[in-house]
Amino acid sequence: MTFSGFDLPDELQMLSDVIADFVRDEIVTAESALDPAVRDLPADVLAGLQAKAKELGFWCLDAPREFGGGGLSAFEMAVIWEQATKHRFSFPHPGAGVFGFSPPVVMYRGSPQQIEEYVRPTIDEGWLSFTAISEPSGGSDPARSIRTTARRSGDTYILNGRKMWATNADHGRYGVVYARTDSAAGRSGISAFVVDAGTPGMSTTSVPVLRNHWTTELTLEDCEIPAANLIGEEGQGFALVQEWLVRGRLAYAAQAVGVATESVRLAIEWAQQRETFGELLAARQGVQFPIADSLVEIEAARLLTWRAAWAHDQGRDARTEASVAKLYGTEMGFRVVDRAIQILGGMGVSKDMPLEHWFRDLRVARIVEGASEIHRYLIAREALGGAALGQRAAAPAVDGVVPRATPA
Numbered sequence: 043m044t045f046s047g048f049d050l051p052d053e054l055q056m057l058s059d060v061i062a063d064f065v066r067d068e069i070v071t072a073e074s075a076l077d078p079a080v081r082d083l084p085a086d087v088l089a090g091l092q093a094k095a096k097e098l099g100f101w102c103l104d105a106p107r108e109f110g111g112g113g114l115s116a117f118e119m120a121v122i123w124e125q126a127t128k129h130r131f132s133f134p135h136p137g138a139g140v141f142g143f144s145p146p147v148v149m150y151r152g153s154p155q156q157i158e159e160y161v162r163p164t165i166d167e168g169w170l171s172f173t174a175i176s177e178p179s180g181g182s183d184p185a186r187s188i189r190t191t192a193r194r195s196g197d198t199y200i201l202n203g204r205k206m207w208a209t210n211a212d213h214g215r216y217g218v219v220y221a222r223t224d225s226a227a228g229r230s231g232i233s234a235f236v237v238d239a240g241t242p243g244m245s246t247t248s249v250p251v252l253r254n255h256w257t258t259e260l261t262l263e264d265c266e267i268p269a270a271n272l273i274g275e276e277g278q279g280f281a282l283v284q285e286w287l288v289r290g291r292l293a294y295a296a297q298a299v300g301v302a303t304e305s306v307r308l309a310i311e312w313a314q315q316r317e318t319f320g321e322l323l324a325a326r327q328g329v330q331f332p333i334a335d336s337l338v339e340i341e342a343a344r345l346l347t348w349r350a351a352w353a354h355d356q357g358r359d360a361r362t363e364a365s366v367a368k369l370y371g372t373e374m375g376f377r378v379v380d381r382a383i384q385i386l387g388g389m390g391v392s393k394d395m396p397l398e399h400w401f402r403d404l405r406v407a408r409i410v411e412g413a414s415e416i417h418r419y420l421i422a423r424e425a426l427g428g429a430a431l432g433q434r435a436a437a438p439a440v441d442g443v444v445p446r447a448t449p450a
């Protein structure tokens with residue numbers, strides 16, 4: 043059910059419908075045949091689905107066209123991610139990787155050699171990669187907390203340090219590691235490097251977490267890599283990803299909308315056929331109201347996501363709008379899945395249903411890609427300006443009246 047009041051362009055509507063059919067007919071069908079304890083799509087099942095998706099042209103739709111991707115806009119991707127998420131193993135890769143794995147976005151700013159050696163094969167052959175920013179010292183404020191160093195030595199860099207949580211670092215063919223090349227500079231002292239899996243000096247240890255994922259701790263001990271593996275210039279690590287921040291946040295927002303929509307659909311279906319005390323659940327106001335609240339909140343989250351995506355596509359700075367969409371979308375998704383679980387009772391937490399999986403995914407989604415508190419901080423900083431950083435501004439004169447000293 044949607045009451046957005048917008049007609050999508052025909053071509054986009056058609057793509058969205060075809061992806062929705064593919065997810066329902068192919069991915070959900072494959073997932074349903076698996077043992078409920080299985081954590082992920084088995085490699086052969088994934089490969090079979092990827093081949094079909096590729097044939098239909100649903101491949102790396104978010105990656106720029108110049109590198110072999112679909113080149114879809116942020117708005118188009120917001121519509122597509124919503125549909126691609128409506129199945130059990132949807133996080134952290136929408137479509138569970140069935141629609142391909144795009145490289146870490148900073149790689150799009152790589153050298154021609156890096157594009158040929160890493161970006162193209164990632165897109166063409168579905169290589170898995172990883173991104174290692176967070177460290178044991180923290181992930182919310184990487185400009186301060188990154189302690190990993192990269193020291194230039196002739197035509198190599200030598201990396202030393204520890205990274206936390208890097209998803210797929212034990213499965214990926216390569217990864218992008220953010221390290222400090224200048225200990226004096228803050229944000230501008232951080233550089234990004236491509237590191238191949240198996241490089242001597244790099245090791246990984248699995249760090250199991252709440253959801254079914256492949257988080258790892260990465261240790262770098264005198265890990266020597268070619269100087270040509272620096273992405274962009276020294277100190278540009280964060281500057282190079284700025285233009286993709288909005289898309290990263292919106293991917294989470296749109297996925298949360300998709301999962302929430304599917305959860306409420308399951309709750310409605312259940313409430314329409316389940317009877318307790320001689321009445322359908324659907325006839326109880328205590329069941330109707332959470333469904334109504336969920337529908338309203340889903341709609342709000344979708345509109346926030348579409349608005350931010352649209353503004354970004356117009357060339358505007360939509361980082362704050364994207365923070366609003368990511369914050370509201372993931373918090374909303376978690377609430378809605380929780381309500382759906384409650385309506386389904388025991389079946390809600392059964393591994394035969396996707397809800398318990400999404401519940402865990404969305405709990406994590408409120409922490410990654412900027413925790414909710416970080417997005418609140420970014421939104422508040424935009425609204426409050428320097429005062430949010432504790433800077434006192436001179437009090438403005440009102441109607442020519444010179445204000446007294448600022449109150450203590």
Ligand SMILES: Cc1cc2nc3c(=O)[nH]c(=O)nc-3n(C[C@H](O)[C@H](O)[C@H](O)COP(=O)(O)OP(=O)(O)OC[C@H]3O[C@@H](n4cnc5c(N)ncnc54)[C@H](O)[C@@H]3O)c2cc1C
Pocket residue numbers: 172173174175176179180181182183206207208209210251255257406409410411412413414415416419
């Ligand atoms: C499943 C999973 C996968 C991940 N994958 C990756 C990955 O692939 N690559 C990678 O680099 N990292 C990854 N991460 C790490 C993730 O990005 C960090 O966990 C996240 O950035 C938060 O950092 P932290 O855990 O160090 O918490 P901290 O930064 O220590 O923050 C702790 C808590 O304090 C809150 N907080 C922080 N600052 C403020 C403030 N100013 N005001 C109020 N509250 C604040 C935060 O919201 C958070 O809830 C992953 C994490 C998980 C759980």
